[in-house]
Amino acid sequence: xxxxxxxxxxxxxxxxxxxxxxxxxxxxxxxxxxxxxxxxxxxxxxxxxxxxxxxxxxxxxxxxxxxxxxxxxxxxxxxxxxxxxxxxxxxxxxxxxxxxxxxxxxxxxxxxxxxxxxxxxxxxxxxxxxxxxxxxxxxxxxxxxxxxxxxxxxxxxxxxxxxxxxxxxxxxxxxxxxxxxxxxxxxxxxxxxxxxxxxxxxxxxxxxxxxxxxxxxxxxxxxxxxxxxxxxxxxxxxxxxxxxxxxxxxxxxxxxxxxxxxxxxxxxxxxxxxxxxxxxxxxxxxxxxxxxxxxxxxxxxxxxxxxxxxxxxxxxxxxxxxxxxxxxxxxx
Amino acid sequence: xxxxxxxxxxxxxxxxxxxxxxxxxxxxxxxxxxxxxxxxxxxxxxxxxxxxxxxxxxxxxxxxxxxxxxxxxxxxxxxxxxxxxxxxxxxxxxxxxxxxxxxxxxxxxxxxxxxxxxxxxxxxxxxxxxxxxxxxxxxxxxxxxxxxxxxxxxxxxxxxxxxxxxxxxxxxxxxxxxxxxxxxxxxxxxxxxxxxxxxxxxxxxxxxxxxxxxxxxxxxxxxxxxxxxxxxxxxxxxxxxxxxxxxxxxxxx
Amino acid sequence: xxxxxxxxxxxxxxxxxxxxxxxxxxxxxxxxxxxxxxxxxxxxxxxxxxxxxxxxxxxxxxxxxxxxxxxxxxxxxxxxxxxxxxxxxxxxxxxxxxxxxxxxxxxxxxxxxxxxxxxxxxxxxxxxxxxxxxxxxxxxxxxxxxxxxxxxxxxxxxxxxxxxxxxxxxxxxxxxxxxxxxxxxxxxxxxxxxxxxxxxxxxxxxxxxxxxxxxxxxxxxxxxxxxxxxxxxxxxxxxxxxxxxxxxxxxxxxxxxxxxxxxxxxxxxxxxxxxxxxxxxxxxxxxxxxxxxxxx
Numbered sequence: 094x095x096x097x098x099x100x101x102x103x104x105x106x107x108x109x110x111x112x113x114x115x116x117x118x119x120x121x122x123x124x125x126x127x128x129x130x131x132x133x134x135x136x137x138x139x140x141x142x143x144x145x146x147x148x149x150x151x152x153x154x155x156x157x158x159x160x161x162x163x164x165x166x167x168x169x170x171x172x173x174x175x176x177x178x179x180x181x182x183x184x185x186x187x188x189x190x191x192x193x194x195x196x197x198x199x200x201x202x203x204x205x206x207x208x209x210x211x212x213x214x215x216x217x218x219x220x221x222x223x224x225x226x227x228x229x230x231x232x233x234x235x236x237x238x239x240x241x242x243x244x245x246x247x248x249x250x251x252x253x254x255x256x257x258x259x260x261x262x263x264x265x266x267x268x269x270x271x272x273x274x275x276x277x278x279x280x281x282x283x284x285x286x287x288x289x290x291x292x293x294x295x296x297x298x299x300x301x302x303x304x305x306x307x308x309x310x311x312x313x314x315x316x317x318x319x320x321x322x323x324x325x326x327x328x329x330x331x332x333x334x335x336x337x338x339x340x341x342x343x344x345x346x347x348x349x350x351x352x353x354x355x356x357x358x359x360x361x362x363x364x365x366x367x368x369x370x371x372x373x374x375x376x377x378x379x380x381x382x383x384x385x386x387x388x389x390x391x392x393x394x395x396x397x398x399x400x401x402x403x404x405x406x407x408x409x410x411x412x413x414x415x416x417x418x419x420x421x422x423x424x425x
Numbered sequence: 426x427x428x429x430x431x432x433x434x435x436x437x438x439x440x441x442x443x444x445x446x447x448x449x450x451x452x453x454x455x456x457x458x459x460x461x462x463x464x465x466x467x468x469x470x471x472x473x474x475x476x477x478x479x480x481x482x483x484x485x486x487x488x489x490x491x492x493x494x495x496x497x498x499x500x501x502x503x504x505x506x507x508x509x510x511x512x513x514x515x516x517x518x519x520x521x522x523x524x525x526x527x528x529x530x531x532x533x534x535x536x537x538x539x540x541x542x543x544x545x546x547x548x549x550x551x552x553x554x555x556x557x558x559x560x561x562x563x564x565x566x567x568x569x570x571x572x573x574x575x576x577x578x579x580x581x582x583x584x585x586x587x588x589x590x591x592x593x594x595x596x597x598x599x600x601x602x603x604x605x606x607x608x609x610x611x612x613x614x615x616x617x618x619x620x621x622x623x624x625x626x627x628x629x630x631x632x633x634x635x636x637x638x639x640x641x642x643x644x645x646x647x648x649x650x651x652x653x654x655x656x657x658x659x660x661x662x663x664x665x666x667x668x669x670x671x672x673x674x675x676x677x678x
Numbered sequence: 679x680x681x682x683x684x685x686x687x688x689x690x691x692x693x694x695x696x697x698x699x700x701x702x703x704x705x706x707x708x709x710x711x712x713x714x715x716x717x718x719x720x721x722x723x724x725x726x727x728x729x730x731x732x733x734x735x736x737x738x739x740x741x742x743x744x745x746x747x748x749x750x751x752x753x754x755x756x757x758x759x760x761x762x763x764x765x766x767x768x769x770x771x772x773x774x775x776x777x778x779x780x781x782x783x784x785x786x787x788x789x790x791x792x793x794x795x796x797x798x799x800x801x802x803x804x805x806x807x808x809x810x811x812x813x814x815x816x817x818x819x820x821x822x823x824x825x826x827x828x829x830x831x832x833x834x835x836x837x838x839x840x841x842x843x844x845x846x847x848x849x850x851x852x853x854x855x856x857x858x859x860x861x862x863x864x865x866x867x868x869x870x871x872x873x874x875x876x877x878x879x880x881x882x883x884x885x886x887x888x889x890x891x892x893x894x895x896x897x898x899x900x901x902x903x904x905x906x907x908x909x910x911x912x913x914x915x916x917x918x919x920x921x922x923x924x925x926x927x928x929x930x931x932x933x934x935x936x937x938x939x940x941x942x943x944x945x946x947x948x949x950x951x952x953x954x955x956x957x958x959x960x961x962x963x964x965x966x967x968x969x970x971x972x973x974x
Binding site: 160162209210213214215216217218219222223225226227229230233234236237289339343346347350351354378380381383384386387388390391394395398399 | 763766767783787794795797903910952953960963
Binding site for chain 2: 289296301
């Protein structure tokens with residue numbers, strides 16, 4: 094396989110604008126130091142924000158970059174959560190083993206599903222729904238296995254400190270974003286863009302579409318599974334309806350597309366905004382905040398179908414009064 | 426440059442069906458290296474299907490496809506590309522979300538293993554290829570901003586970048602305006618003369634095929650109707666029967 | 679298993695199957711004219727169900743009378759959605775991928791909003807309509823009257839839809855747009871208007887399905903998504919755009935669920951539908967070209 098060769102970087106690509114080059118490390122450092130003076134509330138808010146960033150970014154790594162939108166990526170979140178719970182509660186293994194197991198099971202699950210689904214040129218719409226279907230059947234199956242608690246779920250010994258979740262998820266969020274960045278800059282990333290544009294044309298140009306799709310799918314699954322494992326520990330309880338909640342799958346899609354699908358910072362932006370909005374509105378009646386959230390998402394997508402990153406791009410052009418041609422789009 | 430004498434494309438007894446319709450029937454032929462070979466036939470004769478089979482996009486129901494001694498049937502299109510078979514599509518399918526140069530870079534990075542440029546040189550090599558096809562100034566233009574002729578040539582450049590030994594061109598002249606025809610034909614000739622790449626092309630403009638090809642294969646209803654030099658084919662009774670008996674899609678200019 | 683049980687299960691399957699066919703037909707029409715997947719379709723059905731429930735509970739309006747009312751109301755609602763949300767996106771001239779992504783999000787937002795407005799207004803309490811629930815004897819079987827009504831109406835409406843699509847001018851226009859929008863436009867079909875009407879019809883069908891379902895099932899704000907997925911299953915298995923296929927697939931799903939429920943357990947009712955969906959798609963993507971992205 095050509096992986097080592099293709100990981101080489103190609104020509105420096107304008108993936109992130111220059112101001113971001115100091116802004117991002119500065120933010121990360123701030124976040125690392127924050128727990129020292131921040132409130133418990135801030136920590137818990139950021140834990141869920143990091144979770145959203147990791148989830149949106151993971152979704153984007155596969156679905157955003159190859160164009161195979163998955164409406165059931167939350168499947169791996171649930172798998173990761175349950176792997177951790179089973180290992181910690183039923184097998185009495187140390188938490189680290191649970192986390193590793195979560196990554197392993199998610200990865201293996203992705204290999205299996207990938208072989209079934211990604212070795213054909215399945216239409217994207219069908220792939221999307223099949224993933225949703227897998228999420229649902231896994232939910233049903235898990236809910237009917239007595240050994241792992243069936244529908245009552247499992248209670249997990251809680252975290253010794255929320256900071257474990259805080260730093261783990263921060264690390265994941267950073268890792269996911271960094272991986273997206275590295276991939277976009279590499280030759281492998283160019284191959285992915287080719288697959289996104291025209292899979293058959295990519296194939297006859299030598300791009301191994303199956304290998305590219307499989308690798309990204311497995312990567313996405315593992316990262317999602319890792320997120321699930323830590324969140325299970327953080328919640329210290331899971332049941333099939335929480336672990337395999339379709340809302341997770343949907344949130345991932347919305348955040349990534351809302352922020353700008355296929356870009357590096359898009360999912361981050363989308364996740365942060367969704368997290369802030371959810372938090373800001375949650376003090377009122379829960380249904381109310383979802384309605385407002387829905388309305389906001391609607392307004393944004395109507396205004397800027399390409400998501401936030403497109404809006405940022407448009408604004409940046411207006412500011413620079415760029416005379417160059419408009420960035421190309423994927424053709425119909 | 427001389428063509429690689431091992432780059433012989435041989436097709437034997439090729440059959441393919443799609444849902445009950447036999448698209449190709451017992452097709453056999455041989456393409457000698459360094460030649461420009463034309464494939465002609467009315468619409469629906471199976472020409473594009475043939476290209477799809479050779480490049481691995483479809484799998485044959487039976488038969489063999491051998492290139493340079495390697496059997497290609499059943500291999501993935503990417504693997505076949507790396508074996509040295511390049512291809513363009515009838516409708517011109519460059520990657521619309523990339524620039525012209527990036528299209529060529531994909532070909533450079535993912536094409537045949539031999540002579541793959543290192544990252545630092547890739548950009549320069551890409552520019553060279555664009556210059557060869559006459560698009561030197563369009564490297565940084567997004568493909569979506571180019572016109573049809575330019576897009577088809579970008580696609581051609583991309584195929585060249587994969588370092589093919591044989592290039593399969595599917596109606597490269599279709600959709601081009603009359604002024605662009607001559608330059609395009611010249612590029613095809615140069616591909617064979619200067620780069621030593623065997624060319625196999627599907628075209629409907631008979632005059633072009635008659636003038637540029639040394640060898641012609643005529644398909645009809647999925648079968649080989651005739652094969653030979655342009656003179657042979659032009660005087661073949663079966664061929665003229667097939668064409669002038671129907672409202673062909675052919676333009677005799 | 680004795681004959682009576684078998685027939686009973688079969689009948690139950692047909693009852694639900696008819697309902698699924700109805701919802702799927704609505705989804706199919708919308709997909710046909712706009713080429714978008716309305717994942718909020720189930721929510722439209724939910725609204726139809728609630729409308730019927732409130733008219734019945736507050737003003738004693740029989741669901742049978744409520745049916746055309748729900749249909750009209752949802753038809754108008756569908757037109758509003760198309761006009762306000764979809765037409766502006768179409769006018770943007772986006773690429774196929776962008777348009778699909780954007781409409782996915784739009785419908786998802788609609789789903790969220792409708793579900794939560796319903797939760798807010800009517801709470802999550804289970805609502806039930808008791809209408810024509812007395813058993814009726816059909817041969818050796820004893821079936822609640824409302825179930826028979828549901829089958830009858832569902833199949834009747836599906837048949838009417840089929841006839842309308844085949845023989846009416848509007849139906850032909852809709853089919854033309856579904857098959858080839860560009861050519862239809864060139865032939866003088868007002869594609870924009872067909873889009874509006876198409877969405878309206880799809881929505882109306884969802885409303886009718888909701889009306890029928892409200893008499894034999896519980897009504898909650900979250901009941902929508904499940905039905906959307908079932909409708910999608912029927913669409914896929916039956917073949918996009920094929921009326922006969924949708925009918926067969928709908929009945930197949932209903933009967934499959936009925937028997938699976940009996941043999942494996944009620945919790946596995948929906949499971950069997952998903953297995954059918956996944957199995958079908960996976961099988962077809964390896965054997966048929968219709969399920970695979972195009973090559974030419």
